[in-house]
Amino acid sequence: MATLVKAISGWGRYPLQTCELERPERYADLLSDADSLIARGQGRSYGDAALNENRRVLLTERVNRLLEFDIEKGVLRAEAGATLAEILEVIVPKGWFLPVTPGTKFVSLGGCVAADVHGKNHHNDGSFGDHVIAIELILADGSRVACSASENAELFWATVGGMGLTGIIGEVKLKLIPIQSSHMMVQHHAAANLEQLFQLLQNPAMDDRYTVAWIDSLATGKNLGRGIAMCGHHAAVDELPAGFGNALATKPERSRTMPFDLPGWALNTLSIGAFNALFYRREGNKQQPFLTGYDPYFYPLDAIGHWNRLYGKRGFVQYQCVIPDGVAFDGIRALLQELSGSRRPSFLAVLKRFGAQGRGLLSFPMAGYTLALDLPIRDEGLFALLNKLDEIVLRHGGRVYLAKDARLSADSFRAMYPRYGEWLKIKNAVDPQNRFSSSLARRLQIGEGTL
Ligand SMILES: Cc1cc2nc3c(=O)[nH]c(=O)nc-3n(C[C@H](O)[C@H](O)[C@H](O)COP(=O)(O)OP(=O)(O)OC[C@H]3O[C@@H](n4cnc5c(N)ncnc54)[C@H](O)[C@@H]3O)c2cc1C
Structure with a gap:
């Protein structure tokens, strides 16, 4: 099958790597004859999970019936x-x-x-x-x-x-x-600091099927970790106003596209600080339940096509980790202190409570709290900061999410994913030549040799 040699990246636009792209049109052609290959869906993982530098990447987008x-x-x-x-x-x-x-x-x-x-x-x-x-x-x-x-x-x-x-x-x-309807019933709760935010997220009276919190990553001192818990559920028919019409109807969302890369300096402590203060006031005031479509509730960023250009040409890293229950408050506080002390603004900071660990051997979630931060790459100093965040995560028994990762070390990966040995046995049994590999896998030495 014809291949196209092209530099591609994940959603964070870092790293950018030359790969051999192959795009099967039919299910029957899904496997390639390449010695090393990795499947790629929509390339929405942030780092190098769907990259295979100088090797084959199988685009699955046409096999979508x-x-x-x-x-x-x-x-x-x-x-x-x-x-x-x-x-x-x-x-x-x-x-x-x-x-x-x-x-x-x-x-x-x-x-x-x-x-x-x-x-x-x-x-x-x-x-x-x-x-x-x-x-x-x-x-x-x-x-x-x-x-x-x-x-x-x-x-x-x-x-x-x-x-x-x-x-x-x-x-x-x-x-x-x-x-019953395509709409969501949503309620916001403002918290003045991290302690209050944790209390909100642990409060069964406030909890809903979907709950997530936005954090002002620039707040410091007594305001450290201030944020808004956003709770919602699929609205039942009897929650819709009289005369609502077809409850399951959807209307196409208008989307805009970022037409160019924003210069690297545009997102800085000042601009993000101003945005955060405004957002905290405006969204924190929505204390009464309100109705919204599922698109703006679940996918607010999808309304701006190519929003990853906001971070400039050098791209950005999304750092997402989870800290287990029991030490989650201390761990998240330490991460936010390190971040706010670095004066590297994170445009997006999201905190969420996880339920029990799943059965996937390399799955990310574990019972605890997950924090996600979007950090623009301006200089190498960012990577030094992220290494410090890894140390905090490791110290608290947590892990970093591979789908967002572009820079973790192989040693940290092993320490964070204790079921890797079980996984490797299965991998070696079904893929003894390690044909399925990716840039992420080679960086983290996943799938190579025995333990
Ligand atoms: C704005 C935004 C918000 C996000 N929010 C969340 C979130 O809330 N929760 C969350 O968990 N993730 C989130 N993500 C991450 C995203 O959901 C995952 O990275 C997901 O894997 C991306 O799917 P994709 O089709 O783009 O996969 P790709 O990025 O193309 O690939 C991701 C991984 O899946 C593998 N893969 C893809 N297709 C196949 C296949 N057919 N067979 C075998 N392997 C395959 C690739 O090899 C790669 O390892 C978010 C990403 C963005 C950009």
């Missing part, structure tokens, strides 16, 4: 290149929704399984893999195997969260959740 939709039972079967956006268009008008969704709908089903993505409902509903009924996996020798929690279960849980390194996910069968 929706194959079966059981409207009675809410079960969908689709090729793994299908995006959540394509799926939502079909399922929402029929009264169904995704069981778990990340903060963008422009991701593929394969990418959601491979990263075992989480949503704002992790503390209630677990991660994506928990709702996958079965997948078809294409192995290094070309054979196709059906995997699920009950059939080839070991391989299934090595693939859920396995970052594409066990094979190519060809098909996914997913259990959906029922909804």
